[in-house]
Amino acid sequence: MAASFKSDEARFKIALCQMLVTSDKERNIVHARKAIEEAANKGAQLVLLPEIWNSPYSNDSFPVYAEDIDAGGDASPSTAMLSELSRNLQITIVGGSIPERSGDKLYNTCCVFGTDGKLKAKHRKIHLFDIDIPGQMTFKESLTLTAGDSPTIVDTDVGRIGIGICYDIQFQELAMLYAARGAHLLCYPGAFNMVTGPLHWELIQRARAADGQLFVATCSPARDTNAGYVAWGHSTLVGPFGEVIATTEHDEAIVIEEIDYSLIDQRRTFLPFQKQRRGDLYQLVDVQRRNTELTK
Numbered sequence: 171m172a173a174s175f176k177s178d179e180a181r182f183k184i185a186l187c188q189m190l191v192t193s194d195k196e197r198n199i200v201h202a203r204k205a206i207e208e209a210a211n212k213g214a215q216l217v218l219l220p221e222i223w224n225s226p227y228s229n230d231s232f233p234v235y236a237e238d239i240d241a242g243g244d245a246s247p248s249t250a251m252l253s254e255l256s257r258n259l260q261i262t263i264v265g266g267s268i269p270e271r272s273g274d275k276l277y278n279t280c281c282v283f284g285t286d287g288k289l290k291a292k293h294r295k296i297h298l299f300d301i302d303i304p305g306q307m308t309f310k311e312s313l314t315l316t317a318g319d320s321p322t323i324v325d326t327d328v329g330r331i332g333i334g335i336c337y338d339i340q341f342q343e344l345a346m347l348y349a350a351r352g353a354h355l356l357c358y359p360g361a362f363n364m365v366t367g368p369l370h371w372e373l374i375q376r377a378r379a380a381d382g383q384l385f386v387a388t389c390s391p392a393r394d395t396n397a398g399y400v401a402w403g404h405s406t407l408v409g410p411f412g413e414v415i416a417t418t419e420h421d422e423a424i425v426i427e428e429i430d431y432s433l434i435d436q437r438r439t440f441l442p443f444q445k446q447r448r449g450d451l452y453q454l455v456d457v458q459r460r461n462t463e464l465t466k
């Protein structure tokens with residue numbers, strides 16, 4: 171069950187910063203800073219950035235733009251900026267994702283910062299984007315990146331949030347696990363492309379929201395048709411009935427919309443999936459929890 175919220179805490183504004191990403195990292199960081207400040211000035215308490223917002227989305231770029239997030243400071247100017255802004259503006263930031271260097275490995279990593287500027291969670295993309303649709307789209311993140319090995323759910327001032335990065339959204343089991351652990355909102359920084367975007371982007375967000383009866387927010391880079399990888403755009407917020415609450419096209423935009431968590435309980439009363447689920451016939455196994463219990 172989702173943790174309950176007092177009525178004054180149930181509503182807040184989310185901002186989806188669909189920003190243009192260039193090959194100039196410093197410019198990307200300045201640009202993200204401005205977008206976050208604008209969103210906060212317009213009342214957003216939660217800001218979501220796109221997947222790989224400080225670097226071009228390419229296997230050639232990931233090693234060059236990667237930052238050592240754990241070392242922090244100068245070793246990670248992108249996350250230092252997110253930490254500073256979340257503290258100064260007193261907002262929660264789900265910081266899209268950046269290429270992360272950790273020892274000799276690279277990850278596609280999303281950092282969540284609380285209103286005190288502290289890093290609350292770090293999600294390393296679990297499902298790497300390795301696909302081959304002949305003649306249309308081939309990408310192999312595993313050429314450079316290592317997959318994360320842990321789901322990420324985090325309690326923030328704006329609710330319990332489950333994190334996935336782009337291709338992670340294709341796996342409904344992860345979303346249902348987050349729903350079972352009481353998430354109110356799933357945030358997916360993502361950069362779907364011109365093949366998978368029109369096919370799956372909205373369809374899957376709506377499915378994840380309708381199945382889990384919770385909110386789903388996505389944030390894409392803006393489309394740059396000159397880039398090596400052309401993003402679909404269409405950052406979107408979906409409600410717990412699977413309804414699109416707010417969306418945009420493919421240009422730069424900051425989508426700001428209210429989230430009202432009281433709708434979660436209301437929708438779950440209307441459609442009581444949780445009571446009707448046939449646990450005698452099928453079950454979602456929380457492997458992490460089971461392994462923890464086994465080692466006790």
Ligand SMILES: NC(=O)CC(=O)C(=O)O
Nearest residue numbers: 299336337361362363366
């Ligand atoms: N960046 C990605 O993971 C892209 C993706 O998932 C897609 O379908 O496109």
